[in-house]
Amino acid sequence: MLTKRDYPRLGETAYVGELENGLRLTVAPKPGYRKSLAFLAVNYGGADRLYERDGERLQSPAGAAHFLEHKTFELEDGQDAMSLLAQRGANANAFTSPDMTAFHFDCAGGLEDSLRLLLRFVSAPSFTPESVEREKPIITQEIRMSEDDPEDVMYYGLLKALYEHAPLRENVAGDVESVEAMDAETLYRLHRDFYVPANMALVVTGRADPARIEDICLEALPRSSRPRPLTVSPGPEKPGPVSVRTERAMDVGAPMFLAGAKTKSGLLGRESVKFELTATLALSAVLGTSSPLYRRLYDEGLINETFGCAFENVAGVSHLSFGGETRNAEHVCLRVLEEAANQAARGLDGAFFERQKKTAYGGAIRALGSLENIAYNLAAGAFAGYDYFETLGVLDTVTAEDCRGFLASYLTARSCAVSEILTKER
Amino acid sequence: MRGVWLTAVRAERFKTGCLSVTALAEHGKRTAAMNAVLPYVLRRGTSRLPDMESIAGALDDMYGARIEPAIRKRGEIAALGFCADFPDGAFLPGRPDTLGAVAALMGELLLSPATKGGRLRGDYVESERRNLLDDIAAEINDKRSYASLRLTGTMFRGERYGVPKLGTAADAEKISVATLTKYYKELMASAPIEVFYCGAEAPERVAALVREALSPLPRSAQIRMPVTGNAWVVPEGQVRRLTETMDVTQGRLCMGWRLSEAVPDPDRAALAVFNAAFGGSVTSKLFTRVREELGLCYYAESVTDRWKGALFVSAGIDFDMAGTAEREIAAQLDALARGELEDWELEGARRAVVNAVTSVLDEQPGLEEYYLDRSIAGAGLRPEELAARASLVTREEIAAAAASARLRCVTFLTAEDENADET
Numbered sequence: 001m002l003t004k005r006d007y008p009r010l011g012e013t014a015y016v017g018e019l020e021n022g023l024r025l026t027v028a029p030k031p032g033y034r035k036s037l038a039f040l041a042v043n044y045g046g047a048d049r050l051y052e053r054d055g056e057r058l059q060s061p062a063g064a065a066h067f068l069e070h071k072t073f074e075l076e077d078g079q080d081a082m083s084l085l086a087q088r089g090a091n092a093n094a095f096t097s098p099d100m101t102a103f104h105f106d107c108a109g110g111l112e113d114s115l116r117l118l119l120r121f122v123s124a125p126s127f128t129p130e131s132v133e134r135e136k137p138i139i140t141q142e143i144r145m146s147e148d149d150p151e152d153v154m155y156y157g158l159l160k161a162l163y164e165h166a167p168l169r170e171n172v173a174g175d176v177e178s179v180e181a182m183d184a185e186t187l188y189r190l191h192r193d194f195y196v197p198a199n200m201a202l203v204v205t206g207r208a209d210p211a212r213i214e215d216i217c218l219e220a221l222p223r224s225s226r227p228r229p230l231t232v233s234p235g236p237e238k239p240g241p242v243s244v245r246t247e248r249a250m251d252v253g254a255p256m257f258l259a260g261a262k263t264k265s266g267l268l269g270r271e272s273v274k275f276e277l278t279a280t281l282a283l284s285a286v287l288g289t290s291s292p293l294y295r296r297l298y299d300e301g302l303i304n305e306t307f308g309c310a311f312e313n314v315a316g317v318s319h320l321s322f323g324g325e326t327r328n329a330e331h332v333c334l335r336v337l338e339e340a341a342n343q344a345a346r347g348l349d350g351a352f353f354e355r356q357k358k359t360a361y362g363g364a365i366r367a368l369g370s371l372e373n374i375a376y377n378l379a380a381g382a383f384a385g386y387d388y389f390e391t392l393g394v395l396d397t398v399t400a401e402d403c404r405g406f407l408a409s410y411l412t413a414r415s416c417a418v419s420e421i422l423t424k425e426r
Numbered sequence: 427m428r429g430v431w432l433t434a435v436r437a438e439r440f441k442t443g444c445l446s447v448t449a450l451a452e453h454g455k456r457t458a459a460m461n462a463v464l465p466y467v468l469r470r471g472t473s474r475l476p477d478m479e480s481i482a483g484a485l486d487d488m489y490g491a492r493i494e495p496a497i498r499k500r501g502e503i504a505a506l507g508f509c510a511d512f513p514d515g516a517f518l519p520g521r522p523d524t525l526g527a528v529a530a531l532m533g534e535l536l537l538s539p540a541t542k543g544g545r546l547r548g549d550y551v552e553s554e555r556r557n558l559l560d561d562i563a564a565e566i567n568d569k570r571s572y573a574s575l576r577l578t579g580t581m582f583r584g585e586r587y588g589v590p591k592l593g594t595a596a597d598a599e600k601i602s603v604a605t606l607t608k609y610y611k612e613l614m615a616s617a618p619i620e621v622f623y624c625g626a627e628a629p630e631r632v633a634a635l636v637r638e639a640l641s642p643l644p645r646s647a648q649i650r651m652p653v654t655g656n657a658w659v660v661p662e663g664q665v666r667r668l669t670e671t672m673d674v675t676q677g678r679l680c681m682g683w684r685l686s687e688a689v690p691d692p693d694r695a696a697l698a699v700f701n702a703a704f705g706g707s708v709t710s711k712l713f714t715r716v717r718e719e720l721g722l723c724y725y726a727e728s729v730t731d732r733w734k735g736a737l738f739v740s741a742g743i744d745f746d747m748a749g750t751a752e753r754e755i756a757a758q759l760d761a762l763a764r765g766e767l768e769d770w771e772l773e774g775a776r777r778a779v780v781n782a783v784t785s786v787l788d789e790q791p792g793l794e795e796y797y798l799d800r801s802i803a804g805a806g807l808r809p810e811e812l813a814a815r816a817s818l819v820t821r822e823e824i825a826a827a828a829a830s831a832r833l834r835c836v837t838f839l840t841a842e843d844e845n846a847d848e849t
Contacts, residue, residue: 011441011517032439035788080718086708087770089777091785108784108813134721141724144675145742148569206788251673253563290482298478299549304557305466325560355486362489365513369442369790424673 002027002210007389010368014378014389015210019217021225022198024382027210028374036111036206039104039375040122043201043228043383044194046172047098047315050232053193057232060190061182062167063139063174066096068187070135071127072103072195078131081121090114098168098315100383104375111208112216119202119220125191129184139179146171150252150421157246157419158258158321164242165234166317198225201382203375233316237262241417249422256306257329259336260321261415263406267313269385273394274402277360279311279320279410282403284356285348286340286411287322293339302332320410329420337413344408353400364391429649432621432636433797434629441517443525443625444790446496447532447640448507448798449617452652453499454586459593459601460609461504463551463558465495467606469508470550471540481531488527489513493535499591500802501654501733505620508532509794514626525627526635533639537614545607558598565590573678573839574740580668581682581835585659587734616647620801624790656686656735658834668837676724677745678839681755683831686735693823694732694807695779695815700827701730702775704762705739709774711758712739722751737831748838762828767821775824779816783809 002015002025015027046065051058073081073094085092085105092105092114103122107114146152152171159169173179204213241262267275287293287309297303307324326332367373377388451461475481485491491512498505510532512524540547566572575590582588592598619640623632685697698706705712705728712726726741743751761767786792786809793809800806807815 009517030439032437033788034784080708082708083714083774086778087774089781091778091781092708106781106785108781137721138724141676141742145724148675150567252567253565254560288482290479290486292479294482295477295479299553301553301556304560325564355483359486359490361518362491362513365441365517366490366511369440371788 002214005389009392010365010389012368012389017214019197019214021221021223022196022228023217023221024201025214025217026201026203026378026382027208027213028203028205028378029208029210030206030371033206033371035106035108035371036204036208037104037106037371037375038111038115038118039102039203039379040118041201041203041379041383042101042122042195043099043199044101045097045099045315046170047167048231049167050234051193052230052232058189058193061174061186062170062178063172064182064186064190065101066173067135067139067179067182068190069094069096069101070139071132071187072122072125074125074127074131075121076126081117085114085117088114088117092118096172098172100380102376102379104372106206106371111204112212115204115213115216116220119217123195123197123221125188125195127184127187132182132184132187136179136182139173140176143171143173143176143179146173150250150256153248153250154256154258154323154419154421157248158260158417161243161246161417161419162241162260162262162319163317164237166237166315167234168315168317193226193229196225196228197221199228201379203378205374206371237265237317240415244417245420246417247420247422249424251424252421253423254325255327255329255420255422256323256325257332257418257420258321258323259329259333259416259418260319261410261412261417263311263318263320263410265317267318270390270394272313272384273386273391274398275318276311276313277391277395277398278402278406281353281356281360281398282406282411283309283311283320283322284359285353285403286343286407287336288356290355293335297332297335302326302328329418333416333418337411337416340407340411344404344411347404348400350400353403357395357398360395361392364395427637427640427643428645429617430619430621430640430643431801432623432633433801434632435624435793435797436626436629437624438626440625440790441514442511442790443514443528443627444509444511444623444794445525445528445532446507446509446622446794446798447536448496448505448620448622449613450620450652450802451504451506451613451617453502453504453589455589455593455597457504457609458589458591459558459597460606461506462497462592463554463598463601464606464610465497465506465508466554466557467546467550468535468539469493469495470554471547472534473538473540474534476540484531488524489518489522491524491528493528493532497591498798500799501731502586503652503654503802505798505802508535509791511790516626525625525632529635529639533642537640537642545603546610548603551601551603551606555598555601558592559595562590562592562595562598565592569672569674569678569839570740570742573680573837574738576668576670576839577680577682577738577740577835577837580666580837582659583666614644616650618649618651619643620798622794622797624793654733656733658684662832665833666835670837670839671841672839674839674841677743677748677841679741679743679748679751680837681739681752681833682835683737683833684735685730685737685827685831695812696819696823696827697730697732698779699775699816699819700762700824701728701737702778703767703771703824704728704759704828707775707778709771709778711762711771712755715758716751716754720754722747722754726755745840748840752836756833759828759831763825763831765821765825767824772821772824776817776819780813783813783816
């Protein structure tokens with residue numbers, strides 16, 4: 001039975017529960033919507049490289065989670081599940097991140113039929129050694145396309161500069177060699193170990209009837225489940241970056257950079273939500289669009305509207321980053337670090353901080369306009385042990401002093417690395 | 427108000443409001459760069475809030491409302507202005523009137539810019555002109571969209587339609603405080619203005635707020651409606667070709683057809699379902715045959731431009747497969763023209779369009795775009811009507827759209843060390 005939870009501040013309702021087989025199910029109906037969205041997440045991603053099952057240590061090779069996502073769409077007769085869903089009017093897709101593999105579709109009708117198909121093909125694989133071979137050139141090209149993308153090259157450049165061995169530093173899809181080495185047997189083993197109901201979360205939002213969804217899950221998924229596999233962490237990272245600077249020349253219109261620093265690792269539950277909100281508010285205070293520094297750098301022509309900042313908490317580690325197009329990355333970094341040091345020493349401006357909190361409050365309301373966003377966050381919360389719809393309650397507890405502490409600990413010259421993309425002479 | 431139209435969609439299912447103000451202008455060589463830079467210059471400062479920091483501060487006070495410049499191209503019409511989205515006051519502490527505050531600031535950005543000596547501020551114009559030049563230079567960064575830009579530039583060389591949305595670097599270089607101020611005044615005097623709102627507020631109150639916000643609009647001249655049409659300059663029977671080399675690991679093949687010869691005023695639903703059947707969905711000919719079965723492309727997608735009556739295909743391929751891929755893509759279009767479309771393909775294409783159009787109803791940015799297009803076209807179906815019509819499009823209608831296509835241009839972006847040639 002699902003439990004009904006009301007969130008009066010947000011005007012949202014969710015029906016939440018864990019089924020007998022361990023599947024974590026959330027149904028968040030949105031009255032008035034014509035569309036439904038189903039999002040089935042597996043708690044397994046590109047960074048889950050080592051795990052334990054029945055006391056035995058096993059490897060998940062580089063790129064395996066992503067390869068498995070591709071092959072999951074294949075049905076018994078060689079048919080493609082995405083195409084079958086499309087014929088039913090469902091617009092389906094999937095992605096693999098460092099800590100999640102997700103299969104999702106939206107539709108303006110026929111939800112129950114499409115949901116049955118989704119649960120069936122994700123829990124019962126049908127690929128063959130031949131079809132695994134056929135997939136290799138397709139994935140290799142996907143990797144090549146990412147190699148042509150300056151933003152991707154810059155991003156992975158930064159992660160490699162920051163992390164010594166966190167698997168996050170490698171492309172989720174692996175590399176050409178790891179794709180070539182993949183075989184059906186390994187993929188079947190990984191499917192058996194990770195794609196079990198107890199290691200999955202399903203979120204349905206938009207037009208949805210909670211009782212019907214629960215019935216369909218009970219019908220279409222195995223009654224019992226093997227236990228969740230235990231992912232083994234690759235060990236703690238040393239403080240500070242591995243290297244302070246990396247660069248590549250590419251066919252780009254203007255040079256760009258991404259700087260960043262490692263923050264806290266092992267964040268879970270409500271603490272992870274509070275840390276993320278603290279990080280976001282602290283970064284906005286230093287270099288957000290309404291900060292004095294942003295205006296000065298923009299007026300001086302050092303940054304343009306591509307400039308921004310971000311915080312990521314993924315696969316057991318977390319980091320902050322900032323960057324954009326500029327002709328003088330070194331100078332922009334220095335100014336940001338100088339401003340961060342000032343605010344860490346003096347504390348944040350109180351009135352400014354309260355305005356940033358209003359923006360964060362509005363942002364949490366705004367985010368409820370996207371079904372995709374709601375589904376992703378509810379599923380991520382189910383795995384990490386927090387309730388996404390409780391975000392506003394956590395926001396209330398963040399103080400200017402929390403943000404000052406964040407800046408003093410993490411946005412410092414000692415902790416930062418920078419990845420630059422330079423223009424190529426054509 | 428003269429030359430100002432409001433579309434208000436009342437919808438209580440959303441927790442945010444959406445408001446856009448869009449001026450319609452001519453798109454072409456003379457105007458493109460100015461259209462692209464103007465909203466950015468206006469967003470730098472107003473007479474009351476003289477810089478970005480004070481504007482951003484005012485937006486923070488409205489619980490993080492966003493007002494962003496928007497520049498869109500519809501055929502040979504430029505639609506430039508601002509799009510705002512903001513949390514509905516009903517979900518905020520103290521229930522503030524976010525719509526009222528956003529409408530007022532939007533009016534201020536459009537009508538009371540920061541000026542010096544009666545002209546737009548020189549430092550703001552100069553800085554945004556440089557940013558525009560950077561944006562134009564950055565078009566090369568995404569190889570897939572850059573390849574499509576090269577296709578339209580080559581296919582419509584010498585035509586207004588072929589001018590890129592942001593204009594060219596040479597035209598951006600020419601922008602001055604004097605020319606941009608004159609152009610801005612011209613637009614405020616005579617450009618049609620479309621206002622769109624979607625949210626929980628009653629249309630009468632929205633109309634009153636918009637009237638108030640735009641009251642300083644100096645309508646001193648005749649309203650000039652820009653025009654777009656489906657006339658083409660490329661002579662019948664000629665196929666333009668361009669090969670360009672670049673630092674890429676994958677080849678990008680683009681093809682363009684004229685569609686409108688047989689259908690001067692295309693039925694929008696038929697055109698959309700035709701596109702979904704050809705290369706706009708996962709059940710399409712390009713996806714299932716060219717990509718999956720034959721393995722000729724890593725991606726192969728089609729889009730149509732209903733304003734110009736054009737069809738474009740973009741594909742990622744191995745460098746030595748350009749000829750084969752081009753022939754196979756053309757063969758799939760021929761098959762569609764002969765009516766070779768299985769029942770599941772027809773149904774898949776219809777449902778893809780129905781789903782996409784129905785989705786628009788649940789997303790404010792989608793609704794904004796849909797109704798802006800409808801206003802520019804002067805009339806048209808509502809999303810519910812378009813979805814109903816799309817579910818009835820026949821195999822014959824799809825065949826007729828495919829049969830009307832005439833290949834006009836092929837471009838290829840490759841890494842091979844060849845000399846680029848243009849014919």
